[in-house]
Amino acid sequence: MRKTKTALLIAASTTMPALLLSACGQTPTQGAASPSSGVVTITWYAGPITGTGVRSTLISKFEKSHPNIRVKLISAPTSTNTDRANLTAEISGGASTPDVFNGDVIWPAQFGHAHLALDLSHHLPKSFFNRFAPGLAAGASYKGQEYGAPLFMDAGFLYYRKDLLAKAHLPVPKTWSQLYQDSRILQQKKLVRYGYVWEGNSYEGLTCDWMEFMTDAGGKIFSNASLTHSVIDSAASLKALTFMRKLITSGVSPSSVTTFEEPQAMAVFDAGNSAFLRNWDYAWSNSNDPKVSKVVGKVGVAPLPTFSQSQYPGYSNIGGWDIYVNPHSQHISQDLTFIRWMTGTQAQTILATKYSEIPTNYAVQKNPAVRRVNPVLNIVSKVRLVPRPSGTPSYPKISQAIYTNINSALTGSISPTAALKKAQTQIDRAVSSNSL
Ligand code: GLC
Numbered sequence: 001m002r003k004t005k006t007a008l009l010i011a012a013s014t015t016m017p018a019l020l021l022s023a024c025g026q027t028p029t030q031g032a033a034s035p036s037s038g039v040v041t042i043t044w045y046a047g048p049i050t051g052t053g054v055r056s057t058l059i060s061k062f063e064k065s066h067p068n069i070r071v072k073l074i075s076a077p078t079s080t081n082t083d084r085a086n087l088t089a090e091i092s093g094g095a096s097t098p099d100v101f102n103g104d105v106i107w108p109a110q111f112g113h114a115h116l117a118l119d120l121s122h123h124l125p126k127s128f129f130n131r132f133a134p135g136l137a138a139g140a141s142y143k144g145q146e147y148g149a150p151l152f153m154d155a156g157f158l159y160y161r162k163d164l165l166a167k168a169h170l171p172v173p174k175t176w177s178q179l180y181q182d183s184r185i186l187q188q189k190k191l192v193r194y195g196y197v198w199e200g201n202s203y204e205g206l207t208c209d210w211m212e213f214m215t216d217a218g219g220k221i222f223s224n225a226s227l228t229h230s231v232i233d234s235a236a237s238l239k240a241l242t243f244m245r246k247l248i249t250s251g252v253s254p255s256s257v258t259t260f261e262e263p264q265a266m267a268v269f270d271a272g273n274s275a276f277l278r279n280w281d282y283a284w285s286n287s288n289d290p291k292v293s294k295v296v297g298k299v300g301v302a303p304l305p306t307f308s309q310s311q312y313p314g315y316s317n318i319g320g321w322d323i324y325v326n327p328h329s330q331h332i333s334q335d336l337t338f339i340r341w342m343t344g345t346q347a348q349t350i351l352a353t354k355y356s357e358i359p360t361n362y363a364v365q366k367n368p369a370v371r372r373v374n375p376v377l378n379i380v381s382k383v384r385l386v387p388r389p390s391g392t393p394s395y396p397k398i399s400q401a402i403y404t405n406i407n408s409a410l411t412g413s414i415s416p417t418a419a420l421k422k423a424q425t426q427i428d429r430a431v432s433s434n435s436l
Pocket of ligand 1: 080104105106154204205206208262280318320321
């Protein structure tokens with residue numbers, strides 16, 4: 001369902017393994033087993049996920065139940081593009097660390113094809129994959145082999161300020177034009193600085209936001225499942241892009257939204273400076289954590305709006321992260337133990353109940369006690385999901401053609417019409433050369 005390949009985007013640094021290790025105050029030998037104690041330390045490369053301490057919570061619970069395994073965190077950047085660049089450079093260079101790493105759901109084809117991830121199908125029984133919600137194991141596979149264990153699923157949501165809408169007697173927007181109008185009113189009343197913040201930087205996250213706007217307007221990247229010819233340059237895409245640009249030119253979104261990734265959009269919302277936010281499921285727990293947010297208790301979550309009320313809700317892009325094993329790891333058995341635990345009931349319940357993630361473990365996802373405390377999980381069944389076209393080895397180039405050109409139109413450096421034309425030409429070139 002969601003597959004890709006290669007790290008194209010990226011200027012890779014060959015010195016990265018040493019840099020990453022020293023950044024954590026760790027020397028390369030520390031990853032090795034300590035025969036005297038019988039304790040093995042494995043390294044886990046993972047970004048902050050929710051920005052509120054989820055990694056250390058999981059590590060300490062895991063270590064408690066597995067006294068012979070220590071997990072050393074290597075803190076990864078928040079950007080999926082940078083993560084992919086770092087890992088591709090390290091693992092293709094033969095580094096044996098990190099032992100395990102969090103990787104985007106759009107990576108299995110690249111990592112599987114380029115041998116950057118261990119084929120888990122050869123190390124875990126088939127029955128292991130039955131724990132996942134339908135479709136997720138398929139999404140982590142490439143050519144029939146499983147390269148990742150689904151860790152959490154992501155979907156795009158609308159976060160809104162309940163208190164501001166109530167003050168101005170405004171409804172939660174169901175259409176994009178309603179969101180625009182609500183924003184203008186709240187800004188004119190000087191109740192808030194910005195209306196809407198989202199992910200507009202030139203990177204993978206903009207492709208996600210674009211998939212939502214474009215699909216809802218009736219547009220597509222490809223006309224058929226064989227991904228042979230792009231149809232992104234359409235009237236529907238133009239409608240979507242014109243609206244996105246209007247958000248910026250009107251001041252509903254700050255002009256700096258064209259440099260925002262998830263953390264920047266989140267920070268503006270957490271600081272109380274935007275009425276609406278587009279972000280993934282973790283934004284619920286983040287915006288309700290007093291350590292990082294000034295809007296605790298004032299936040300509501302809903303499906304994304306649509307261009308036409310009759311088709312509410314709009315589309316949400318499918319994201320998420322898997323855990324992969326470095327094929328050069330010296331500690332495969334401990335890595336697999338960690339993966340089993342991270343996708344098991346305890347870890348998945350923590351992710352879902354404390355950090356508002358959508359669990360991949362189906363039993364946890366369906367558990368009424370979990371659903372009661374995770375409002376995002378209750379909405380996800382109502383949203384319309386759209387995947388990125390990541391099943392082809394050319395996906396990184398396809399995505400790059402989308403986000404660079406859409407970003408240029410958002411900044412005003414080229415017109416929406418020219419941006420779509422260029423995007424289509426570049427996607428067609430990527431697909432026809434099947435270049436990695
Ligand atoms: C989230 C999603 C991931 C997506 C990324 C884009 O991390 O889970 O799938 O690629 O955002 O920034």
